[in-house]
Amino acid sequence: MSTTAEPGLRERKKAATRQSLHDAAVRLATEHGLDRITVEAIADEAGVSRRTFSNYFGSKEEALMYGDFRRIQGLIEAVRARPADESPWAALTAAAASFNTELGALDPRLVVQGRLLRTHPTLIAAQVQTFAGVERELAAEVSARMTEEDPRGVRARMTAASFLVALRVSLNMWLDCPTGTSLWDIVEESLANAGRGFA
Structure with a gap:
């Protein structure tokens, strides 16, 4: 509750x-x-x-990227809702899967925004800033689930950053795929590969 x-x-x-x-x-x-x-x-x-x-x-770039910010915040909430004894990467992956299911049909604005990003360096910079802004928050959730010592927080930050990079790369790859390709299939594969060092 x-x-x-x-x-x-x-x-x-x-x-x-x-x-x-x-x-x-x-x-x-x-x-x-x-x-x-x-x-x-x-x-x-x-x-x-x-x-x-x-x-x-x-x-205007920040206004355009607000959709990404909201989606990432939704993911963080999904991570918080995962069982406390779940490992960090398992919680991240499960939260992404749950969030994907709740999201339902892909928002057409996500496609538009993704294509705009490719042609405007200022939007790419805004996206990086958006992701960096939530990386610390996500790393804190990761850190709370870690059982091994991480005094500097390096592993927690690397885990959070790897997760966010996997999501960003998946979207960019998906935009190159034929119509009808599932974004989640690419995300799932990306997370599986990125998580090999964090499982």
Whole structure:
């Protein structure tokens, strides 16, 4: 049973505004290309001011990457929900499988965002920053499950980083595959290979 309190009205409104800005950024980038859209255009599309945009995101790239951030946060929550006696890598892999099932049909915006990433170095940098931002949080979950000593936290950070890299590489490989290829099949294979040193 979750002990997390339900968010209040203010928090829900803030979350809705953040999501609205992300959706607007994805729509505009898809229709016009990232280079042709501005923060002002995204704010207008979402029906908020430029100042409001700045309260939520530092750039249009960050707004676009918010979907990745939410997905990774969902994965971290799935890891937290795994049995406490499960090994770190087993918990990560099982959480990814569970999250994949809950996600259901693949969000078309994930495909759009993945293709945009390939053509814009600024988006690649934003993705790296997004993943780095949650790496410490994920490493803390890994560390809590470790039975061997890891005084510097190196193994925990390497485990978390390897997991996130496997997910990112899987997505990039999947974008090169024929239509109909299962993203999860590639993720599963990537995690199996990446986890050989962490099982």
